[in-house]
Amino acid sequence: MKGTVYKSTGSWYLVKTPDGGQYQSRIKGIFKLDEDITSTNPIAVGDMVEIVPEEAEGSTAMITQIGERRNYIVRSSPHKRVHKHIVAANLDQAMLICTIKEPRTSLGFIDRFLVTAAAYHIPAILVFNKKDVLKEKDLLRFREVEELYTRIGYQVLLVSAAKEEGITTIQDLLHNKVTLMSGHSGVGKSSLINRLLPSLQLRTKEVSGWSGKGMHTTTFAEMFDLPDGGQLIDTPGIRELGIIDIPKTELSHYFLEMQAYITECQFNNCLHVNEPGCAVKEAVEEGEIHIERYVSYVAILESMEDEKY
Structure with missing residues (x-):
């Protein structure tokens, strides 16, 4: 059966x-x-x-x-750093819930998620929640981040689960697709899911006052059927996202904006850090590749050195 x-x-x-x-x-x-x-x-x-x-x-x-998996998304195991933990399998897309504040989602974390999704050929969407708590300076920062990722080709949304803003747009994106929903604890993922599936009434908790980090509310990954077709996979809040199963020489392949420059580098195995004749570094200097993305790339590369990948 x-x-x-x-x-x-x-x-x-x-x-x-x-x-x-x-x-x-x-x-x-x-x-x-x-x-x-x-x-x-x-x-x-x-x-x-x-x-x-x-x-x-x-x-x-x-x-x-x-059965044979069409794709899957992994993270390093929270218990054994050298082992991988499969978060979910057979996905049509992945949706990362982020926040500009309360708590702040770092670009480094976003980039790690996007690299993992790209490595397994899973389209990714960035949804920034808690629009209702953003002040003018926060909105300016969101616009900067939005421009950074839309320029690469990612879809970026700004929504408010508390005010039910943008929920219809998310529903349209989820329609008839299997979607992984992930993010740090405290970004309002459970609140969003409660808006999409009111009958669930998932537990939600406030962001921890002393640490500024969210409290875990989901213990295990679970898939839910959506009323208008499709499935939504809720995952436990992720504090860190270790890159695994990706060789260092391939990391730049999963920074989508770097792909056009990789073949122009002087060396085939260029890591785009200290090598001469590097087209990627040249593109960064000329503003073709955003400096914040390059900083994320180098940080991930160094962490892979630490983890011996």
């Missing part, structure tokens, strides 16, 4: 079948020993699986096979 994984709690998986059936499912032991599975979680939300119900009238099942 075929089904789709809607929720993963580490040991049990909620699997839904095309006829509307729901099964609390476990992995057959062989998957835990499979040498080809190098992630800390062999099955992720969005995976297509084969299940065998354990009882004729029961609601539990055994997962016997994992």
